[in-house]
Amino acid sequence: MSTRVVEVVPVRIGEPLRLPLLLSRVPAGFPSPADDYIEEALDLNELLIRHPAATFFMRVEGDSMVGAGIHSGDLLIVDRAIEPRPGYVVVAAVCGELTVKRLKLHEGRLCLMPEDGSHEPLPIREELEVVIWGVVTCVIHPLV
Amino acid sequence: MPGAIALVDCASFYVSCERVFAPSLRGVPVVVLSNNDGCVIARSEEAKALGIAMGAPYFQIREKLEREGVRVFSSNYALYGDMSRRVMAVLRSFSPHVEVYSIDEAFLELPRASEEELRSEALRIRERVGRWTGIPVRVGVGPTKTLAKLASERAKAVPEQVLALMRPEHIEAVLEETPVEEVWGIGRRHAARLEALGVRTARQLRDLPDRWVRRHLSVTGLRTVWELRGISCLPLELAAPPRRTLVRSRSFGRAVTDLMELREAVTMHASRAAEKLRALGLAAGALVVFVSTGAYGQGPHYSGSQLVGLPLPSNDMRMLARAAWDGLRRVYRADCAYRKAGVLLLDLVPAGGVQGDLFAALDERSRSLMRAVDALNRRWGGETIRLASAGFARPWEMRQQRRSPRYTTSWAELPVVRA
Numbered sequence: 384m385s386t387r388v389v390e391v392v393p394v395r396i397g398e399p400l401r402l403p404l405l406l407s408r409v410p411a412g413f414p415s416p417a418d419d420y421i422e423e424a425l426d427l428n429e430l431l432i433r434h435p436a437a438t439f440f441m442r443v444e445g446d447s448m449v450g451a452g453i454h455s456g457d458l459l460i461v462d463r464a465i466e467p468r469p470g471y472v473v474v475a476a477v478c479g480e481l482t483v484k485r486l487k488l489h490e491g492r493l494c495l496m497p498e499d500g501s502h503e504p505l506p507i508r509e510e511l512e513v514v515i516w517g518v519v520t521c522v523i524h525p526l527v
Numbered sequence: 528m529p530g531a532i533a534l535v536d537c538a539s540f541y542v543s544c545e546r547v548f549a550p551s552l553r554g555v556p557v558v559v560l561s562n563n564d565g566c567v568i569a570r571s572e573e574a575k576a577l578g579i580a581m582g583a584p585y586f587q588i589r590e591k592l593e594r595e596g597v598r599v600f601s602s603n604y605a606l607y608g609d610m611s612r613r614v615m616a617v618l619r620s621f622s623p624h625v626e627v628y629s630i631d632e633a634f635l636e637l638p639r640a641s642e643e644e645l646r647s648e649a650l651r652i653r654e655r656v657g658r659w660t661g662i663p664v665r666v667g668v669g670p671t672k673t674l675a676k677l678a679s680e681r682a683k684a685v686p687e688q689v690l691a692l693m694r695p696e697h698i699e700a701v702l703e704e705t706p707v708e709e710v711w712g713i714g715r716r717h718a719a720r721l722e723a724l725g726v727r728t729a730r731q732l733r734d735l736p737d738r739w740v741r742r743h744l745s746v747t748g749l750r751t752v753w754e755l756r757g758i759s760c761l762p763l764e765l766a767a768p769p770r771r772t773l774v775r776s777r778s779f780g781r782a783v784t785d786l787m788e789l790r791e792a793v794t795m796h797a798s799r800a801a802e803k804l805r806a807l808g809l810a811a812g813a814l815v816v817f818v819s820t821g822a823y824g825q826g827p828h829y830s831g832s833q834l835v836g837l838p839l840p841s842n843d844m845r846m847l848a849r850a851a852w853d854g855l856r857r858v859y860r861a862d863c864a865y866r867k868a869g870v871l872l873l874d875l876v877p878a879g880g881v882q883g884d885l886f887a888a889l890d891e892r893s894r895s896l897m898r899a900v901d902a903l904n905r906r907w908g909g910e911t912i913r914l915a916s917a918g919f920a921r922p923w924e925m926r927q928q929r930r931s932p933r934y935t936t937s938w939a940e941l942p943v944v945r946a
Contacts, residue, residue, distance in 0.1 A: 479551030
């Protein structure tokens with residue numbers, strides 16, 4: 384009797400395949416009907432943070448932005464990778480202090496506008512040393 | 528085909544990190560002190576201009592700093608480490624090949640291009656790192672690491688803080704102007720020997736015969752010379768070598784003589800080291816505890832260390848703290864005033880799959896307890912859950928009276944923005 388080579392199958396060595404861990408054990412009872420549907424858990428970072436290396440959290444103090452839904456004690460997500468444009472809420476360094484305001488075009492020049500109906504716009508002039516620090520992308524306002 | 532190499536260097540990195548979150552520090556002199564507020568380890572340009580030396584002991588220059596209105600900070604490594612990670616992440620958007628050379632320096636491999644194109648790319652790197660992270664960087668580009676390093680040094684004098692060095696005649700001119708001791712890898716000792724032979728410039732060094740260089744400066748020196756000729760001999764080290772040991776130690780804020788105070792310190796170090804192990808997915812097979820009086824001060828000078836093996840590799844804070852305490856009792860001498868203590872973890876192995884069946888149940892309980900501890904400490908910060916033997920008042924703890932908030936790594940210390 385002789386052996387005949389029928390087919391040579393190449394073995395492919397690639398990336399290890401990661402499989403999700405099954406939650407239920409096989410021998411006891413019925414397998415969970417959800418096992419086929421296991422996916423990654425939802426991660427808020429993925430939803431709220433576009434540029435992780437450029438994103439910072441800040442704590443708000445003060446009430447000048449309540450009109451924009453930003454209250455004292457809220458958490459801001461600030462993205463430095465986004466180009467600031469008129470209409471965006473931004474964090475700016477004004478006279479050595481970080482402040483949150485809306486960037487607006489007012490009479491042809493860029494201004495920082497509070498949103499509480501009372502404060503005056505702060506025009507961005509060179510002598511004030513205003514630097515736009517980053518763009519606010521989200522407000523986290525705890526309710527409980 | 529080798530392309531170009533860029534060295535990206537964060538200017539006065541620790542000071543820059545402080546300035547990102549405290550804009551009032553812009554334009555004023557700032558210094559950062561070493562652990563325990565010992566000496567100056569970083570200076571802003573304004574502080575350099577005041578003549579404050581690198582390494583100057585704080586207690587000696589304290590009055591001068593106050594007089595000149597210098598803002599002084601204790602080192603805030605949680606902040607610097609996180610900002611460094613961010614800078615490196617931005618650099619990876621420019622090249623898949625990044626070697627993190629130190630906390631504030633990295634080499635990048637760039638595709639081969641003309642000097643002008645590489646200069647534009649270097650400007651883009653500087654612009655993006657600055658905008659995304661707030662950290663100003665210098666960029667030097669060259670055909671080899673040694674030439675990139677040289678270019679980044681020369682970039683200090685360029686207003687845009689960027690210099691590409693690719694054209695042979697440009698390289699030639701710069702080497703001609705560079706004193707030999709400023710070449711990366713040429714130590715002061717080699718420089719003195721070279722100067723005695725009349726070799727003063729980097730260009731002269733480059734043009735020495737190979738055989739002479741190998742004989743007098745060894746193979747390392749020969750590599751440097753070839754790199755100056757534009758032949759890349761120092762490949763980028765892309766992956767950090769696997770971690771073999773993990774060390775944790777601090778100086779005390781004052782001399783410690785009491786065994787129980789020492790116990791608090793080594794328990795704290797063992798617990799924090801265990802936490803780090805868990806974050807890395809590792810377990811330690813052995814631990815060394817060490818104590819030292821330092822070489823100065825009154826009383827006997829003593830350094831002791833003790834190796835303690837663990838029955839099984841572990842990253843459970845309780846196991847490591849117990850081992851540290853066993854070791855400490857053996858090295859402790861009551862007649863000494865200690866200045867420093869710490870632990871070194873050895874025989875690191877991947878956690879999980881280290882236990883025999885017999886210990887599996889025990890191991891599972893340990894793991895879920897440690898998971899809970901980590902979750903609570905992540906949520907509430909630092910050592911919210913700690914071993915009681917790690918102490919609470921900690922009168923021995925290091926002086927860090929001027930540390931800025933951990934703006935990016937602690938929910939309790941986020942930067943405050945006025946609305």
